[in-house]
Amino acid sequence: MKLSVVIPNLHSPTLDAVLxxxxxxxxxxxxxxxxxxxLDGYGHTARFPFARLLDTGVPTxxxxxxxxxxxxxxxxxxxxxxxxxxxxxxxxxxxxxxxAAPDVAVVGGGITFAWDAxxxxxxxxxxxxxxxxxxxPRGVRPxxxxxxxxxxxxxxxxxxxxxxxxxKAAGEDTDLSLRLRQAGYTLHxxxxxxxxxxxxxxxxxxxxxxxxxLGYYSPRVDPRYAATEGFPPPLRHPWALRLASPAVAAAxxxxxxxxxxxxxxxxxxxxxYLHKLAWCWGAARRLADDNx
Numbered sequence: 001m002k003l004s005v006v007i008p009n010l011h012s013p014t015l016d017a018v019l020x021x022x023x024x025x026x027x028x029x030x031x032x033x034x035x036x037x038x039l040d041g042y043g044h045t046a047r048f049p050f051a052r053l054l055d056t057g058v059p060t061x062x063x064x065x066x067x068x069x070x071x072x073x074x075x076x077x078x079x080x081x082x083x084x085x086x087x088x089x090x091x092x093x094x095x096x097x098x099x100a101a102p103d104v105a106v107v108g109g110g111i112t113f114a115w116d117a118x119x120x121x122x123x124x125x126x127x128x129x130x131x132x133x134x135x136x137p138r139g140v141r142p143x144x145x146x147x148x149x150x151x152x153x154x155x156x157x158x159x160x161x162x163x164x165x166x167x168k169a170a171g172e173d174t175d176l177s178l179r180l181r182q183a184g185y186t187l188h189x190x191x192x193x194x195x196x197x198x199x200x201x202x203x204x205x206x207x208x209x210x211x212x213x214l215g216y217y218s219p220r221v222d223p224r225y226a227a228t229e230g231f232p233p234p235l236r237h238p239w240a241l242r243l244a245s246p247a248v249a250a251a252x253x254x255x256x257x258x259x260x261x262x263x264x265x266x267x268x269x270x271x272x273y274l275h276k277l278a279w280c281w282g283a284a285r286r287l288a289d290d291n292x
Contacts, residue, residue, distance in 0.1 A: 001031065001076055001077065001096055001099060001100070001218070002031055002032065002033070002075040002076055002077075003027070003031065003032040003033075003075050003077050003078075003079050003092055003095065003096060003145050003150075004032070004033050004035065004069075004070075004073035004074065004075025004077070004078050004079065004226075005032060005033065005034045005035065005080075005081055005082050006023065006035050006037065006065075006066055006069030006070060006073065006078055006079070006080055006081070007034070007035070007036045007037065007069075007082070007083055007141060008038055008060070008062040008065035008066055008069075008082070008083065008169075009036050009037065009038040009039065009040055009065075009083040010038050010039055010060075010083075011039055011040065011041040011042065012042075012044075012060055012083035012084055012200075013042060013200075014054075014083060014084045014198045014200070015036065015042065015044040015045070015083045016042070016044040016047065016068065017086050017198070018081065018082075018083055018084070018085065018086050018087070019034070019036075019045065019047075019048040019051055019115070019221060020048075021086045021087050021088075021089070021091075021123050022034055022048075022050075022051070022092075023048060023050065024036030024089050025087070025089060025090075025091060025092045025093070025250070026089055026090050026092070026093045027091075027092035027093045027096060028115065028118075029050060031096075032075070032079075032092055033050075033052075033073060033075065034048075034050055034051040034052070035051070035052055035053075035054060035069045035072055035073055036052070036053045036054070036083075037049055037053075037054045037056065037060070037066070037068050037069045037072075038054075038055075038056050038059070038065050038067040039055065039056065039057075039058075039059060040053055040055070043246055044255050054068055054069065054072055056068070060167070061164070061166065061167050061168060061172075062146070062162075062168075062169045062172060063162035063163060063164045063165075063166045063172040064145065064162075064164045064206050066080060066161075066162050067161040067162050068138075070143050070153075070161060071155060075152055075153065076099075076130045076152065076278065077093055077095065077099050077150050077151070077152055077153065078081075078150065078152075078153060078156070079092065079149070080146045080147075080148070080149045080150070080151075081147070081148065081195065082146070082147040082148075082195075082197075083163045084157060084197060084198045084199065084200055085147045085148060085195040085196070085197050085198070086148055086195060086196045086198060087148075087194070087195045088193075088195065088196075089101065091109070091193055091194065091195065092101075094109070094190065094192055094193040094211075094234035094252075095107060095150045095193055098150070098188065098193075098274065099150065099152065100192065100219055104149050104151040104152070104186075105151065105155040105185050105186075105187065106144070106149075106155060106180055106185050106186065106187045106188060107131040107149075107150050107188045107189075107190060107193070108132060108141065108144030108145065108148060108149045108150075108153070108171045108187065108189050108190075108193075109132075109148040109149070109150075109189075109190060109191070109192075109193030109194055109195060110132060110133060110134035110136065110148070110189075110190070110191030110192065110193060110194045110195075111125070111132050111133055111134065111147065111148060111194070111196075111197050112133065112134045112143075112194055112195070112196050112197070113125040113129075113196060113197045113198075114196070114198075115265050115266055117199070118202035118203075119266075119268065119271065120132075120201065120202055120203055120204050120206070120207045120271060121199045121200075121201060121207075121269050122266055123195060123207065123208045123268040123271030123272055123275060124201060124210070124211075124271075124272075126201055126256065126263050126268055126272055127177045127211070127253075127256070127271075127272045127275040127276065128145075128214070128275075129145065129147075129197070130188070130256050130260050130263060131143075131189075131190070132144065132145060132148075132189060133191070133260070133262070133263065134191045134192075134194050135191070135260070135263070135276060136191055136260070137191075138190050138191060138192075139187060139188075139189055140187060140188060140189065141187050141188075141189045142177065142181065142187065143173070143174050143177040143178075143187070144173070144177055144189065146172070146173040146176070147195065147197065148193065148194075148234050149173070149178075151176075155180060155183075155185055155274065156276045158183055159176075159179045159180055159182075159183045159281070160179070162175075162176055163175050163176075166217055166261045168217065170210075170212075170213045170216070170217040170218075171215045171218055171219060172217075174218070174219050175219055177224075178219055178225060178228075182183055204271070204274075207275060208272075208274060208275065209232040209278075211275045211276070211278035211279045211282065211283070212278045212279065212281055212282030213282060214279055214282065215278070215279035215280060215281065215282025215283035215284075215285075215286070216282040216283065216285055217286070218279075218282075218286075220283065221283045221286045221287055221290070223254070223290065231283075235248075236283070236287065237287065237291075238284040238287040238288035238291065239284075241280055241283060241284040241287060242280070242281065242284045243278075243280060245277055245280035245284070246277065248276070248280055249273050249274075249276035249279075249280055250273060251278040253269055253272040253273040253275075253276050254269075254271060257272070
């Protein structure tokens, strides 16, 4: 089995650590390839001969970058990794073990992060990735982030590639998860297939701006998924969602803390609440744009 690793990149300063971790993988080098897609102003890719750079010349949204990578590789399994996600040494070997079973088509791995990182970095990791942190139980998930995800090429042949109408790093991975589920695929989650997320955003303004982007492009406010994934009808009006957002944000932040005891190592509940509040305002803005 050959694995093709695809990494979207926009001048990430941590790409060297990611590629160094790929160089140290226990999986045989001749049974995988690594493709970095985008822009690498630091020249990290050139220092690792096993990796190649598909230079897009201009900043390229992650959905399009991943599609370029899929088309440029020939692995039976496409493994997606972000340029700020450093894989553990057995990362590829654990994915290969899963895909040895011919009926497995989609697997996502666990995410860890440094608890002594800047406060807002920790809060964003907790708020966004709580379903797939390494302390979460193994099982089936409704959505899997492309930071750490493997998909059999045959599944893309069936459901199509990433939707390039998503212009930012937001929504495109959930959209793919939904289409895979609709096609009957099971989305497996194994926390042992781990990466360390070295999240670059460290300030409140940067994290809350990103939260609004995530809300704006969420499939929960996408008309294509409104019937199955959307908000309850009373919240599908922008002003209703804005008015309800403090209660919605408090409920979600409380549930994250209540249901995930390992994530209580640092008191980031207030920042998680504000992150969810900003997410709601981003979603309400999308509803307003669609209704306007």
